[in-house]
Amino acid sequence: MIDHIRELILAAARRAHADGTLPSDAFPDVAVETPKMDNHGDFATNFAMLSAKVQKMAPRRVAQALVDHMVDPDDHLDRTEIAGPGFVNFFLKPSAWPPVVGRVLSEDQRYGASRIGQGKRVQVEFVSANPTGPLHVGHGRGAAVGDAVANILACCGYDVQREYYINDSGRQIRTLGRSVFLRCREMIGEAVEFPEDCYQGDYIRDLAREVIDAKGADFIRGDEDAALNHCARHAADAILAGIRADLENFGVRYDEWFSEQRLYDEGQVEQSLEELKARGVVYAKDHAWWFNTTAYGDEKDRVVVRQNGLTTYFASDIAYHRNKFARGFDRIIDVWGADHHGYIPRMQAAVEATGHRREQFQVILVQLVNLLRGGQPVAMSTRSGEFVTLEEVVAEVGRDAARFIFLTRAYDSPLDFDLEVAKQRTNDNPVYYVQYVHARIASILRKAQENGMAGLQWSAEAGRRLTEAEEIALIKALDQYPRVVDTAAENLAPHRVTFFLMQLAALFHAYYNKHRVLVEDPQLAAGRLGLILAVQKVIRNGLALLGVSAPEQM
Known part of the structure; x- marks a missing residue:
């Protein structure tokens, strides 16, 4: 629906320019937002304020020109209002929303997918823990984040490869x-x-x-x-075999397991350093070789070959990222632990020095997990080797709960993970709260079939019967889902999908507690069955992006 409003705004601006009301045809990007307050309409735009300077007109005059030239051939608009310094608020008719349900039902598993990635090749490298011990709970969060980011990017039209870098040298x-x-x-x-x-x-x-x-x-x-x-x-x-098994059990599969030792065996580390020496980027000092990273914004130059002739980890990382770009990736995304923050500038320098744009390389820093049991911290000490492994967490709470909870907060914020909450079959457990909606709808659909209502089909007439405020709220949420996925891809933010699913689940619970679905009126029943089926499909699609199952029964 946002796309529809955006088209109406741009068409109105063009008409206003054509008749001379707006002097310039230089229009900004059309931004359409969902207001936080219902009395501000269903959608709003600041297009008039952004256009005021180039049009050499007061923002409210530009807004009035838009409103005067607004034409809605689909008859979705109820009214428009000019608010504040020049916002234009759009109020839609209730009849504008039910077609969204039909689109969800028609597109099914494709609903929410897009082509914003345009087939660009992206590599997501994540976990990449040294094979010196089993994966712990922190690695689990990195695995959930990396895998979900890869899923979301693939859903949005990127050609995605998942990779694990094996630090098997040094x-x-x-x-x-x-x-x-x-x-x-x-x-x-x-x-x-x-x-x-x-x-x-x-x-x-x-x-x-x-x-x-x-x-x-x-x-x-x-x-x-x-x-x-x-x-x-x-x-x-x-x-490493244990790491592979743990990740497989966690639902994570890689396209490539890349060995650091391979870079040495094939001479790639030496070759990358020789290229940089030839360009003057790597220089000799104090019987060692240094990378001139300060020339690319780092705080100091970095050693790549020590005085004893041994290369540093930075040297092999330079060769590794050079290898990534040589494989034809347009964009590289590395998922690291938060303690690697200081390593980012030198890797940005390496990417730029080897002939690539800095923005082609992105790092996701995943913050720590605070493991709790009933609200009390679980002691963990890597020095003594006494830490909670990913295998133990998955065995205790299950893959779905672990993955979902890892993704309930933005990865750049610390996460409290309570093992007891993750096992509860109550609304306090966020994954149960969302999965229960999918299972509840499956139960309603089975009951409808048992009651001889299987022949009821979604239609425009059935959709017109959806007029309750809770029904419109649900449909509005369904309409937002593709935008949520696109935004999650653009910002590498899988928690946006998690938040959306929890909000959609809350809207469904509010609707189901107030309204019967299997009513005697066939058209109303058909409309409501179509609505809840659409909700179920969106929850399934969203959970799939997070690597979480959508059960039919719970």
């Missing part, structure tokens, strides 16, 4: 191997002083037991380098 993998190796030595009876910088969790002991069972104690007592390398490879492979 110091952390060596530390992992040493951690397992030292636990192996403990298990075969040697006295070992376990360093604080090694990984502490019980999973390290489990991995050590696997190594001893497979290779024997003599292997651990033998060549230390060989044992360390084996421990590192075995542990990384086993942990």
Whole structure:
């Protein structure tokens, strides 16, 4: 409906210019909003105020010109009003809204989809946790955000690829191997002083037991380098397999699992650094190699090759993002933890230095999750290895509840996740609140069939019977859904879909508590059945974007 109002405004402006009322044909973009107060109409625009300067007229005179030239061939408009300094408010007839239901029913699973992405290739890289331990609850939020962003972008016409970057090279993998190796030595009876910088969790002991069972104690007592390398490879492979399984169980599937080691094996890190050296972006100083990131807005230059000849993580990240663009992506979106905030400027510098526009690279920073149980914090300590894993959370509350709750707040805000609330089958549990609407409507539709009402079909006549205030409110919400999805895509904001679904669920509950659907009047029953079926379809479509199921029964 917003698109319809926008077209009316632009057509009125053109007519006003054609007869000389508006001197200029330079019109701004037409912005149409939904007023917060009902007495301001169904829609409003500030088009007149934005046009006043170029038209060299007072905003209210521009607004009057629009109103005087407004023609609505579909007869949706009841009236227009000029308000304040030059707002134009639009009041629609109740008859304008029911056709929205027909559109939802007709478009079905396509309702809410768009082509704003125009097929542009986008890569979303998310989670990418080091294979040094199991995924924790914070990784779960990043997984839900990354996957939902990818779903929403795909729904809006982008060609989306999901990728996991495996940090299987460097110091952390060596530390992992040493951690397992030292636990192996403990298990075969040697006295070992376990360093604080090694990984502490019980999973390290489990991995050590696997190594001893497979290779024997003599292997651990033998060549230390060989044992360390084996421990590192075995542990990384086993942990990565667990990560894959956890993400699969969480409903996340990737198009590509990209290995950091591959960048070294194929010489891509060295090649990217040589290109930057040739361009003078990477320079030698103090027996090391530095990236001139300050030339691109970073606070200081960064080391890419240390004095000992070893490359930094930044060096491989430069090569990795160079590789991404070489694969033909128009836009790259990385989902990182909030503690990586300081890393953004240097990666922006790397993207720009390798010949790409800064805006082609975006970072989503996901804030921390505060895990609660009945309102009380759940203790977590990564230093001691005692943390709540994603696997444990999903096992306790279920995939749907975990994903939905992770997405109930904007990712740049901390999130309180209460395990007890997530398990409740009450309206206090947001995913239950929304899913229950889908299941309730399925129950009503089954009852209609049992009562011999299966033949009732949506029609224009049936739609005209939808005149109750709660019915119009529901239809207005359905009409907003495509705009919600587009806005979520434009702002990389999946929580907007979550909020919408909760608001739609509230509107349905208010309607269902006040009005019977299966009434004796066939046309009214057909209209109301069509309305609730449309609500059900939109809830299903929205939940699908979040990676959450839409149950028929609960």
